[in-house]
Amino acid sequence: MASMTFDGIGKTFPDGTVAVANVSFAIADGEFVVLVGPSGCGKSTLLRMAAGLETLNTGRLLMDDADVTNTEPQDRDIAMVFQNYALYPHMTVYENMAFGLQQRRMPKDRIDRLVRDAAEMLDLTRYLARKPGQLSGGQRQRVAMGRAIVRHPMAFLMDEPLSNLDAKLRVQMRSELKLLNQRLGVTTLYVTHDQVEAMTMGDRVAVLKPVQDAGESNLQQIDTPQMLYDRPANLFVAGFIGSPAMNFVRVDLVEEGGGLTAKVVGTDIAFKAPQGEALSAYAGRQVIAGIRPEMFSVCRPEEAVFHQEIPVAEALGADTFVFFDIPSPAVDVNDAEEREDFSRKGMNRMVARIPPAATPRLNARLPLTIDVAALHWFDPADGRAIRD
Amino acid sequence: MSSPKARFLTALTYAGGLLFLAVFIGPILWFLALAIRPADTAFAMPPQFTFEPTLNAFRHILVDPGVNGPQVVNSLIVAIGAVVLNLPFSVPAAYALSRFKLRGKKHIMLWYLGLLMAPPIAFLIPYFILITRIGLQGSYFSMVLVLQTMTIPFSVWLMKSFIDEVPAELEEAARVDGARWFTIMWRITLPIVRPGIIVTSMFAFVFAWNNAAFPLVLSARSTATLPIGTLGYFATSGVTWNFIAAAAVLAMIPPMIIFLVFDRYVVRGLTFGSVKG
Numbered sequence: 001m002a003s004m005t006f007d008g009i010g011k012t013f014p015d016g017t018v019a020v021a022n023v024s025f026a027i028a029d030g031e032f033v034v035l036v037g038p039s040g041c042g043k044s045t046l047l048r049m050a051a052g053l054e055t056l057n058t059g060r061l062l063m064d065d066a067d068v069t070n071t072e073p074q075d076r077d078i079a080m081v082f083q084n085y086a087l088y089p090h091m092t093v094y095e096n097m098a099f100g101l102q103q104r105r106m107p108k109d110r111i112d113r114l115v116r117d118a119a120e121m122l123d124l125t126r127y128l129a130r131k132p133g134q135l136s137g138g139q140r141q142r143v144a145m146g147r148a149i150v151r152h153p154m155a156f157l158m159d160e161p162l163s164n165l166d167a168k169l170r171v172q173m174r175s176e177l178k179l180l181n182q183r184l185g186v187t188t189l190y191v192t193h194d195q196v197e198a199m200t201m202g203d204r205v206a207v208l209k210p211v212q213d214a215g216e217s218n219l220q221q222i223d224t225p226q227m228l229y230d231r232p233a234n235l236f237v238a239g240f241i242g243s244p245a246m247n248f249v250r251v252d253l254v255e256e257g258g259g260l261t262a263k264v265v266g267t268d269i270a271f272k273a274p275q276g277e278a279l280s281a282y283a284g285r286q287v288i289a290g291i292r293p294e295m296f297s298v299c300r301p302e303e304a305v306f307h308q309e310i311p312v313a314e315a316l317g318a319d320t321f322v323f324f325d326i327p328s329p330a331v332d333v334n335d336a337e338e339r340e341d342f343s344r345k346g347m348n349r350m351v352a353r354i355p356p357a358a359t360p361r362l363n364a365r366l367p368l369t370i371d372v373a374a375l376h377w378f379d380p381a382d383g384r385a386i387r388d
Numbered sequence: 389m390s391s392p393k394a395r396f397l398t399a400l401t402y403a404g405g406l407l408f409l410a411v412f413i414g415p416i417l418w419f420l421a422l423a424i425r426p427a428d429t430a431f432a433m434p435p436q437f438t439f440e441p442t443l444n445a446f447r448h449i450l451v452d453p454g455v456n457g458p459q460v461v462n463s464l465i466v467a468i469g470a471v472v473l474n475l476p477f478s479v480p481a482a483y484a485l486s487r488f489k490l491r492g493k494k495h496i497m498l499w500y501l502g503l504l505m506a507p508p509i510a511f512l513i514p515y516f517i518l519i520t521r522i523g524l525q526g527s528y529f530s531m532v533l534v535l536q537t538m539t540i541p542f543s544v545w546l547m548k549s550f551i552d553e554v555p556a557e558l559e560e561a562a563r564v565d566g567a568r569w570f571t572i573m574w575r576i577t578l579p580i581v582r583p584g585i586i587v588t589s590m591f592a593f594v595f596a597w598n599n600a601a602f603p604l605v606l607s608a609r610s611t612a613t614l615p616i617g618t619l620g621y622f623a624t625s626g627v628t629w630n631f632i633a634a635a636a637v638l639a640m641i642p643p644m645i646i647f648l649v650f651d652r653y654v655v656r657g658l659t660f661g662s663v664k665g
Contacts (some may be wrong), residue, residue: 053560073563080564086557090579099575100565147565158562 002064002154002187003029004050010058010214011045019045022217023059025206030185032178034202036192037240041208042218043191050146050189051080051157057147071267074103079148080157084164085140093143094128104151118150119359121180138169149180155187156232162197174200199225207237209224235383237375238290238326238387239333244321246376247291248331249352255283262289266328266346271305273375278388282379287386288331290376293321294353296368304367306350310360320359323351323367416640422633430629435477445634449617456635458610462528463597464642466613469532470596471589474539479585481540482547483573487559497548500541508601511537516605526608534602539592546591550584551577586653594643614639 004027011020020042027033035043048054049061052073061069068076079100088096094115119125122142132140141161150155161177162170178201181188192198198205206222219382221233225241232238238246251262253273260273260283273279279287301307308324325347352368360366377386422430423446425439447454485493515534516525524530554577562572578585600615607616618635621628647654 051560051564053563073560074566074568076564078564080561081560082557084555084557086555086561087577088558088562088580092581099562099567103566103571147561152566 003027003062004155004187004189005062006046006050006059007062008059009046009049009056009061011042011049011054011056012214018051018211018214020056020098020218021211021214023208023219025219025222027187027189030187030191032181032201032203034190034192034198034205035208036198036205037218038210039193040210040353042210043193043208046208046218047080047157047159047189047191050155051078052076070299072246074282077151077154078157079151079153079155081144081148081159081161083160085132085144085161087140087143087147089132092129092131093124093135093146096132096143098178100147114150114152118146122146137165138173141165141173145177145180149184149186153186155189156181158190159190160345161190163192163194166188170197177201195243199241205241207240209236224380231387232290232376233385235288235331235333235378237346238378238385239288242292244293244351244353245333247293247348248347248378249289249291249326249350249379250286250331250335251289252286252330253279253282253284262287264326264328269306269326271290271370272372273377274375276388278386279377282377282386288378288380288383290302290378291342291350292374292376293351293353295371295374296354297371298354298358299367300368301367303369305370306352306368307365308350308368309363310366311363313359313362315356315359317356319353320356321351321353322359324366325349393541419633419636422630423637425630427628427630443559445630446638449631449634449638450486455620456614456617456638457612459612460638462607462611463613463615464530465528466535466603467593467642469528470535470539471592473532473536474543474592475585475589477536478540478543479547479578480573482544482551483577484550485544486548487569487573488578497545500544503537506597508538512601512605515602519606525606526611528611529610530606531603531613531637532596534606535596535599538599539595542595543588543592546588547581547584550581550588554580575653583653586650587665590646590650590654593646597643 004021006025009020009023010018010037012018023042023046025033035046045054049056051072052068058071059069059128060067063076063078078388088099091099094314097115097118098111101114106114115128116125118130124139124146125144127135127139127143132143135143144161158177162173165173190201202225204222205225205228207220207228208218209220211218220226221237223231228241232241235248239248250265251273254261254263257303259275260279261270262273263270265286266318296306304324306324308326310322310324312323314321314323327346328348329346330348354366354368358366378384379386391430423437424441424443425436426442427445428437429436448454451457484490485496490496511534515537519525519530519534524533558576558580559572562576567575598615600613600619603611603613604619605617609611614635618632618639621631
């Protein structure tokens with residue numbers, strides 16, 4: 001068991017592509033940290049660096065206090081679970097799990113005990129004599145886990161270990177993995193592109209973003225799942241965490257009657273902005289307001305902030321998502337620069353979560369108000385959150 | 389019911405297939421017939437398709453005087469020797485070329501390809517001189533050694549393509565598990581490419597078995613291989629076709645047995661990419 005520190009990690013491929021730049025964070029002993037982000041955000045590269053399978057151009061990697069930047073994977077005492085499991089196809093489940101221990105020249109009887117304990121824990125005892133080809137996807141996944149835990153390593157590295165499972169099994173394995181981590185207390189670095197997986201499993205979640213040049217940083221924010229949801233550091237995190245994604249609207253902040261009013265650009269929609277020093281500094285300027293779908297509530301027509309036709313409604317049973325368009329420029333979360341979404345011809349599609357009973361007829365207008373105090377505000381220049 | 393046109397096309401396809409078969413299998417069958425027909429009917433005009441089968445030619449080559457019997461053993465020694473000497477060099481070479489970052493990897497592969505493309509006859513004289521200088525002429529080892537010029541490049545190319553198919557994650561998993569490169573090669577990669585090793589051995593065996601040029605100049609009377617024995621029947625006093633045919637049929641048997649026994653590996657080898665994992 002060990003802590004792990006990424007200190008200014010960077011990697012540029014020989015063709016000039018910047019994969020990872022300026023990533024610094026630390027994982028505490030026994031902590032479960034999830035790296036999440038869209039494809040190309042460098043999350044797998046970071047994990048492979050932690051394993052020693054990928055070299056880094058800049059920065060240092062520490063395990064406990066030892067610098068392992070240039071240590072071979074063989075000497076790092078970490079275990080890794082690969083996306084495609086990478087089980088040795090010619091070996092039985094038992095041999096797959098024993099291989100790593102044999103490499104450490106452990107006595108046979110001790111290997112046997114460890115393998116059987118791990119198999120017991122993962123309910124694999126019946127399959128020890130089988131080869132990976134004779135197992136189902138879920139069983140293979142468990143063998144891959146078994147191969148990792150049997151070694152009692154300093155840290156687990158997991159590269160999208162659940163992505164090859166079907167949806168039901170994935171949910172089941174998610175909680176099993178989390179329980180396993182709590183039981184073993186092993187430091188874990190876990191990569192996924194699935195934000196639900198990230199939110200439900202991580203003690204802390206690191207949100208990463210693709211970078212173009214070595215001056216930026218992939219790491220957007222690292223925090224507990226709740227903090228990422230409640231206090232996203234910037235537009236990217238705000239747009240990435242939460243499902244359906246946060247709505248973004250451009251608003252002009254206008255001083256009116258001793259307070260600030262937010263006027264949605266291109267429309268006559270307006271609402272009162274909350275009091276706050278940080279936001280007041282933006283008076284007279286344009287900012288981006290972030291409205292989570294769950295911040296909307298259905299109201300009487302005279303109280304409505306948004307009162308639009310609803311062309312699409314998705315009933316999920318417990319909730320209904322209603323979609324509507326406002327004639328305002330869309331905000332591209334991936335770069336905060338002004339950019340219109342031409343596919344919707346200057347319209348900004350919004351989504352609100354409402355109780356199923358309030359679902360309107362299709363194309364009828366639905367009066368919606370918003371919880372103004374809960375809104376998120378972002379600086380359109382750099383996408384950073386505006387917060388006191 | 390299919391239309392007359394479709395039936396005509398089917399018939400045409402079968403006719404084409406039969407023609408192909410006649411072209412490829414016909415000479416082999418003709419040789420087989422040549423080996424078991426009385427010698428005086430071999431070149432009868434018009435050709436005789438019916439004859440009293442006889443094993444006289446086989447008796448001649450195997451029993452009395454039986455020149456070719458020991459040559460079968462010599463051929464086996466040389467062919468098996470070629471495989472045994474081949475694998476310990478070609479397999480690690482293929483592994484290194486597949487997995488390691490090597491300077492000039494492409495050039496090495498092209499060099500091997502060049503060796504394959506060069507006519508073996510071109511090497512004959514230099515090899516003869518080299519082998520006689522070191523006093524190995526007439527030995528089995530000289531033939532086994534010289535055959536590697538052709539079998540190693542081919543085996544490296546073949547083995548490399550098999551090793552390339554093994555997913556890199558398997559080796560990475562083994563590295564993380566604590567294994568060094570030799571252990572990874574020995575315990576992970578090579579067992580997985582076993583079908584490839586078998587196929588490579590088969591090709592090396594058959595190549596060595598069939599080769600006549602190198603043994604022709606390198607072998608002694610006592611170490612001559614079967615192709616050399618066959619050539620012996622092209623004598624100044626005439627060509628004894630039924631002995632040649634009998635020896636050729638004899639020469640076909642070991643490769644046929646090998647392919648019959650190991651054909652599942654050939655099929656598995658050729659479809660290796662689809663069964664990984």
